[in-house]
Amino acid sequence: MRSAGDVYRQLAPAVFGYLRTQHVPDAEDVAGEVFLQVARDLHRFSGDDDALRRWVFTIAHHRMVDTHRRRARRPAVADMDVPDHAAPPHEDPMDPELVAALDELTDSQREVVVLRFVADLSVEAVAKLTGRTPGAVKAMQHRALEQLSRSLAVSREP
Numbered sequence: 001m002r003s004a005g006d007v008y009r010q011l012a013p014a015v016f017g018y019l020r021t022q023h024v025p026d027a028e029d030v031a032g033e034v035f036l037q038v039a040r041d042l043h044r045f046s047g048d049d050d051a052l053r054r055w056v057f058t059i060a061h062h063r064m065v066d067t068h069r070r071r072a073r074r075p076a077v078a079d080m081d082v083p084d085h086a087a088p089p090h091e092d093p094m095d096p097e098l099v100a101a102l103d104e105l106t107d108s109q110r111e112v113v114v115l116r117f118v119a120d121l122s123v124e125a126v127a128k129l130t131g132r133t134p135g136a137v138k139a140m141q142h143r144a145l146e147q148l149s150r151s152l153a154v155s156r157e158p
Contacts (some may be wrong), residue, residue: 002042003042004035004038004039007038007042007052007056008035008038008104011052011053011056011066011081011144012031012035013058014118014119014120015030015034015035015056015057015060016028016056017112017114017118018060018115018118018119019031019060019063019064019065021099021102021110021114021115021118022064023108023110024064024067024068025067025071025082030063030064030067031060033063034056034059034060034063037057037059037063038059040083045109050122050125053119053120053121053125054121054125054128054129056093057115057125057129058129059121061129061130073075097152098152100151101147101151101152102148103113104147104151105144105147105148107146108130108140108144109141109143109147110139110144111130112126112130112137112140112141112144113141113144113145113148115129115130116137116141123137123138123141
């Protein structure tokens with residue numbers, strides 16, 4: 001039997017990376033919500049490691065969609081009482097060139113690439129999660145990887 005801690009240690013970096021690249025505000029908080037739900041429901045889960053990964057990323061995907069919907073309904077309110085220097089900057093663990101290249105992709109392309117290569121999900125799992133056919137996922141992945149290759153080659157030119 002898996003423990004919630006084991007699942008967290010195994011998948012938290014990938015879940016955070018997925019949420020971060022999908023421009024989820026407060027991605028760390030949302031990742032925490034994902035793993036709270038995992039901890040609550042893990043006793044009902046049955047399946048192998050691939051099924052566990054698909055289940056956790058399905059939860060993360062739903063939380064991401066919910067967060068974006070909530071944000072669209074409520075405009076952001078700036079907190080005027082907190083000075084800009086109140087929170088110390090933290091070092092972003094993601095390569096800034098890669099983040100910039102990912103930002104050049106469409107939202108759908110970015111989601112497919114991150115689910116395939118950060119979340120390490122199969123084409124079939126990504127298709128099911130995103131409501132696309134496996135062929136559409138493969139085509140989108142191909143176009144996205146070509147764009148990433150071009151973007152990263154340009155950013156590395158002297």
